[in-house]
Amino acid sequence: MCGACGGPPPDPAGALVAGPRRRAAVARAVASVCPGLTVRAVPGAWTVATRTGRTTVCRTLAALVATAARAGETEATEVLAAVRGTAGDAVPQPP
Numbered sequence: 001m002c003g004a005c006g007g008p009p010p011d012p013a014g015a016l017v018a019g020p021r022r023r024a025a026v027a028r029a030v031a032s033v034c035p036g037l038t039v040r041a042v043p044g045a046w047t048v049a050t051r052t053g054r055t056t057v058c059r060t061l062a063a064l065v066a067t068a069a070r071a072g073e074t075e076a077t078e079v080l081a082a083v084r085g086t087a088g089d090a091v092p093q094p095p
Helices: 020-033 061-072 076-090
Strands: 038-042 045-049 055-058
Touching: 020 038, 020 045, 020 061, 020 076, 045 061, 055 061, 061 076
Parallel strands: none
Antiparallel strands: 038 045, 045 055
C-alpha cells in the first residue's frame, strides 16, 4: 500500500483493538511474551522496537503479531494467545 489514499489497511480485528486503552493493553500483552522488544501503542498503530533500535510500524493486528513473532523469535501462536487474553476470544485467527 502506498498510502496515497490516506486510509489504513483493512483489519478484521480493528474494532476489537480500537482506542488507546485497548491498543495499550495489546502492546503490553505482546511485550510480555517478547521480552526483547519494546511495543508501544500510537494513534492508529503500534511500534515494535528491537534492542538494536530497529523500529517497525504495524497498522494492523496481524502485522503486529507477525512482526513481534519474527523480531522476538517467538511463535506467532504464542503472541496471538497473549493478545486474546486482552481482547477475549473475539480476535480472529490469522490466515
